Amino acid sequence: MNLSLYNTLTRATSEFVPLVPGKVGIYLCGATVQAEPHIGHIRSGVNFDILRRWLTHLGYEVTFIRNVTDIDDKILHKAVHEVMPWWAVANKYERAFSWAYSTLNVLPPTYEPRATGHITQMIELMQILIDNGKAYAPGNGDIYLSVRALDSYLTLSNQKLDDLQSAGDSEETFKKDPRDFALWKAAKPGDPSWPTPWGDGRPGWHLECSAMAHTYLGPEFDIHGGGLDLIFPHHENEIAQSESAGWGFAKIWMHNAWVTASGEKMSKSLGNSLLVSEIVKQVRGIELRWYLSGAHYRSMTEFSFEALEENCVNFRRIEGFLFRAKEVLGAEIGVEVSQKFADAMNDDLSVPTGLAEIADLVRIGNTALAANDLEGVSRAAAAVRGSLSILGCDPFDPIFAASNKGGDEAIDGLVKLALAQREAARARKDFASADAIRDQILELGILIEDTPTGPRWTMAR
Numbered sequence: 001m002n003l004s005l006y007n008t009l010t011r012a013t014s015e016f017v018p019l020v021p022g023k024v025g026i027y028l029c030g031a032t033v034q035a036e037p038h039i040g041h042i043r044s045g046v047n048f049d050i051l052r053r054w055l056t057h058l059g060y061e062v063t064f065i066r067n068v069t070d071i072d073d074k075i076l077h078k079a080v081h082e083v084m085p086w087w088a089v090a091n092k093y094e095r096a097f098s099w100a101y102s103t104l105n106v107l108p109p110t111y112e113p114r115a116t117g118h119i120t121q122m123i124e125l126m127q128i129l130i131d132n133g134k135a136y137a138p139g140n141g142d143i144y145l146s147v148r149a150l151d152s153y154l155t156l157s158n159q160k161l162d163d164l165q166s167a168g169d170s171e172e173t174f175k176k177d178p179r180d181f182a183l184w185k186a187a188k189p190g191d192p193s194w195p196t197p198w199g200d201g202r203p204g205w206h207l208e209c210s211a212m213a214h215t216y217l218g219p220e221f222d223i224h225g226g227g228l229d230l231i232f233p234h235h236e237n238e239i240a241q242s243e244s245a246g247w248g249f250a251k252i253w254m255h256n257a258w259v260t261a262s263g264e265k266m267s268k269s270l271g272n273s274l275l276v277s278e279i280v281k282q283v284r285g286i287e288l289r290w291y292l293s294g295a296h297y298r299s300m301t302e303f304s305f306e307a308l309e310e311n312c313v314n315f316r317r318i319e320g321f322l323f324r325a326k327e328v329l330g331a332e333i334g335v336e337v338s339q340k341f342a343d344a345m346n347d348d349l350s351v352p353t354g355l356a357e358i359a360d361l362v363r364i365g366n367t368a369l370a371a372n373d374l375e376g377v378s379r380a381a382a383a384v385r386g387s388l389s390i391l392g393c394d395p396f397d398p399i400f401a402a403s404n405k406g407g408d409e410a411i412d413g414l415v416k417l418a419l420a421q422r423e424a425a426r427a428r429k430d431f432a433s434a435d436a437i438r439d440q441i442l443e444l445g446i447l448i449e450d451t452p453t454g455p456r457w458t459m460a461r
């Protein structure tokens with residue numbers, strides 16, 4: 001079975017054929033760095049990281065671009081609110097996103113371009129569009145794209161131009177058609193601006209992505225990704241700009257669904273409780289990653305702390321099997337991908353089907369453990385680990401291993417000492433003392449699991 005992917009553009013799933021054999025170019029719209037990431041923001045990074053890991057596993061050389069939108073109205077508003085220069089706001093939240101990505105084991109992109117580093121390329125693109133009559137500079141400092149100039153406009157979002165209202169992105173006085181959208185916005189007093197042949201100003205969001213995708217992936221490339229909410233107007237306008245410039249642009253458009261809370265798209269109104277930085281105070285990064293990976297990327301995930309906890313318990317069971325297997329085998333666990341897991345991933349990244357296969361493998365592995373069938377244990381453990389590593393949740397990955405070991409050896413020694421005291425109390429049937437020791441250990445955020453080879457501990461986060 002070959003890899004098939006769902007393409008928003010054709011509204012169909014079809015076999016993936018790269019433009020250049022053996023290579024894949026992916027552009028993912030990254031964050032507008034104006035606030036700390038919540039789990040809705042980070043889901044896109046996780047979903048497309050799984051796609052990238054799977055393509056790499058299949059042997060493709062993947063060039064993965066994820067941009068940083070570091071100039072935008074929202075950033076300028078935030079700068080006023082936080083009484084900071086706009087660039088310091090962008091820098092602060094870019095770091096917050098980088099931290100969240102690495103905490104969730106999202107691999108660094110091949111290139112991570114910032115919009116403000118690509119003004120030259122944006123001006124070049126506008127020049128092409130003005131020269132070929134697709135864009136116009138009406139003299140107020142703005143530059144607009146004529147949407148009537150492009151036949152395929154609105155194909156991605158399946159809309160009709162006649163049904164479309166105004167683009168609503170600036171004063172309409174200078175527009176030839178209210179639906180034309182701004183490539184570039186005239187400088188306003190106090191706002192940052194860059195010089196262009198048509199006057200000083202700053203880029204519109206859509207222009208940024210067309211220019212950056214072209215810079216790193218060329219006029220056409222394989223896959224463009226982003227959240228569902230970007231289909232219109234952002235992605236539609238990216239297509240309009242790039243195709244008007246004569247570029248082939250993206251062949252496949254992939255969109256991840258949202259994380260919802262109480263049935264609604266996550267928004268600032270929910271406060272800080274769903275920030276990645278808050279959630280990883282309660283669960284480990286690997287557990288949050290597992291939770292965000294579990295649903296199909298095109299399915300909404302309704303967030304609740306109960307569901308998160310349920311997923312964590314499930315993950316610890318799988319992880320527990322791998323740790324026991326390693327102990328029993330006395331060797332590192334291999335990394336294999338089973339045919340069933342591969343079939344699931346090849347079917348438009350059907351992670352839920354893959355999870356069922358992982359559950360089966362853990363069951364087989366535990367049966368082998370009980371029967372002391374070391375070869376069976378080794379085979380099942382390698383297949384479990386291989387699947388987890390595609391999902392970015394390999395507990396032996398160095399990025400997570402530190403949290404499994406719980407820090408330095410001194411802590412390990414102290415926990416073992418306390419556990420020995422507890423065992424001694426139990427042996428003399430002083431269950432009150434044994435329970436008190438256990439409770440105090442738990443209060444420190446240390447989880448204890450009784451295994452056939454004795455108690456094992458992990459950090460709760």
Ligand SMILES: [Zn+2]
Pocket residue numbers: 028029030209234
């Ligand atoms: Zn974009």
